[in-house]
Amino acid sequence: MTDLTHLTITEALNGLENKDFTSVELTQAHIDAMADAKHLNAYVTETPERALEQAQQSDKRRSEGKAGILDGIPLAIKDLFCTDGVQTTASSHILEGFVPTYESTVSGNLLRDGAVMLGKTSLDEFAMGSSNTTSYFGDVINPWKNKNRPDANLVPGGSSGGSASAVAARIAMGATGTDTGGSIRQPASFCGITGIKPTYGRCSRWGVVAFASSLDQAGPMARTIEDCALMLKSMAGHDPKDSTSAPKDVPDFTAGLTDDIKGLRIGIPKEYRMEGMSEEIDKLWEQGIAWLKDAGAEIVDISLPHTKYALPAYYIIAPAEASSNLARYDGVRYGLRVCDDGDNLIDMYEKTRAEGFGDEVKRRIMIGTYVLSAGYYDAYYVKAQKIRRLIAQDFTNAYEQCDVILTPTAPSEAFAIGENEEDPLTMYLNDVYTVSINLAGLPGLSIPAGLSKNGLPLGLQLVGKSWDEATILKVGQHIEKAANFTALPAIRTQKAA
């Protein structure tokens, strides 16, 4: 039997339906692979027994003809989604040992459709980061290696680094991610997989530990566009428990994938051709443009004039919301509590939060508190919100000329662990192509499009109109076919060798 972990979700569903293998076998193959890939540290919590139990039930459902659209597929869940009865940490010490009594709407939707949960994947603490090096539970390692620096461990990107690493290393068939400023797309690019951040409001935020509520959005990470479309169909939908969840019907995303893209207008924003952009990234972008042109799409030059203000605006709005969202971690009701004899309430707060939060989280809480303070609110927060509206308007204007926007996903390939750490601003630059899309609430996806000189994956980003995930998935599949990205990460090629 071929290695089941190399199958796509769609292939695996066919195999299950044809009785080529059972969900228990498929799940066991992944549990074995997880054991071999422990050093990647992709999971905070592994739940093999639970997974096998779910797989058994899935096999039973399938034999009774009651299988759901993802029945029996082993997936990883980012440890930002609360999972009933399974520890949920947000990769923070302050939530260590916290076991929710409730299931997030998105992970619940996947379970409803028959998915098997392998475990909870690591992330940057509270999803704040682009390298997955801020997790309290240790760095996550990218399964890919720089062929010119084979000894260096690379970051998987972040914040959904554990999910990206797991999907790339074939220790999950797909995973949930969340994306606040690029947290699905940038790690997808770094790990050579596909990830989509849907339109804000497409997936419920209920039960997802909040980072920046007006930007956070859950989405799927998998190895093909079709797998992402399948997962998104399951994850999405209106949830009355989230007031920002949109009461909109969810289209059948996989059904639209066969259409051609002739005549579709692809916008190329000139402001994304930034100073100091690497030649490699530029070349990849040109290649992407050429593929779509060949498929009959029309290439249109567009302008998104407020792009350069996106990153500063994002790093005001996101920390502002975070500083308030993280106030609930106070040592009173759940999670870490540090309190010595004779301490009063304030002492307990200070000790708990000092010990419970890592440096990056503290930095953002302080930035956020500062920009909301009396006397600074107008100069920072209010101004950033104005910029946010201008950026959204840029996209509205651009979409009068085009249907989809094509850009690179990230300004670089995966870098080594420890790099970009000396100055937080360098790290923040990782999000330069992705944050505008969150500020505007638009859908965006990253698709692996080629390898760098160092043999590392590079992704292209497609940005759609609000609620038009279908079109970017369709265009993404054209790039997927043209790029024919079949390279495997080191961990798998070494094993094969």
Add this chain to the structure above:
Amino acid sequence: MAYTIQGETGAWELVIGMEVHAQIIANSKLFSGSSAKFGAEQNHNVSLVDAAMPGMLPVLNEHCVEQAVRTGLGLNAKINNYSVFERKNYFYADLPQGYQISQFAHPIVGEGIIEIDLDDGEVKKIGITRLHMEQDAGKSMHDQHPTKSFVDLNRSGCALMEIVSEPDIRSPEEATAYLSKLRMIVRYLGTCDGNMEEGSMRADVNISVRKPGDEYGTRCEIKNVNSLRAVHQCIEYEARRQIELIEDGGTVDQETRLWDPNKMETRPLRSKEEAHDYRYFPDPDLLPLEVANDWIEDIRKTLPELPDDIKHRFVDEYGLSHYDASVLIAEKDRVEYFETAAKDRDAKLTANWLLNELLGALNKAGLTLTESPVKAQQLGELVSLIEDKTISGKIAKDVFADMMETGKNPADIVEEKGLKQVTDTGAIEALIDEVIAENPDNVAAYKGGKDKLFGFFVGQVMKKSQGKANPAAVNEILKEKLNG
């Protein structure tokens, strides 16, 4: 006469504004489905949202919005079609989220106005600045354990309305009248039970003092003022404190102070270093609240007649005094009782009987109006018996006492006890003749100039009639006979 406090340097005027927190009557909380009922066992009315578990989100309770709009309409206020929930950020053990969801820059209700009735019959208008919705906090108890604090989250997340007045109030009396009227209005509307003992209505009082005609002074906000008495007392105390401070050469610091009802004093709630910066910003978990004019008009159609409207109607239609009308509207039950009793009868006479006789008797018996043994219809019948001269006012009091005791209809009591007034002049004449015949000496004395003896004859006639003779008729006939 304007209220002033006499200091060493002359008279001082008070400037007072009030912020009243009123718990909205609703089955569930402002942003969660858990029960908002008072009196449950500790931490029983707490949902995952109320406890601020990770990933939990608020969902606005539409009924609470309706109640806030209804209250706004009752305060003759502008309803804002667009309002925004914001987060007010601060740490406290009974504030699980670390922030309170409130409305700040864009409240649901804007400016309005209410009338207050003062003891001297004066009516004064007090401006309402705004009304906004917000979450209540939980309760911390620090006296249950030597080192631990106990927290009860039953109240956490319950819907409150904060109603802010203009600084139009000038005396402790006006302040209590304002609070009473506000309570009356929300009770009429059914939007808050106004129960201050249970904390469903609480007041913060902003006070400053100034020499009449001067600019506003620096104000202090007094918290924890939880009864009408406390409002009165804390204003008197705080105004004197500020006056003494200024007259001693000091200045008033703008600060938040706490009313201590045991020590009868106010004291600073927190030091300046602890002053809060609440860092308000729009709550990204909630969309801006938009209410359509049609919906507002639908709510307006369901409003009951409000106390001030009723008061004006009672004065205009029934000719009641302002004072009587304002006492009648104090409780909705009184209004209903009065209107039933006064239907097609002498309204002023009915109001007198209700306010002077019935309420006094009920008070003595420790009963409420709804528990009254004398029902509204029965009191009305009693008034009718007086009106059509079946009984005199004096006999009516005896009948009323009987009604209070037995709950019987007045007509039955009059019938049983034979208390019907005698208005038949022939019968009265016969009685008078008897009395004159029996008292020849007194008749002679009266005729000799002892006018005062007239009362004696009246008394004798009434006695013979067992109190039933119509006094006016007795007077008239007696005068004729004696003087004739």
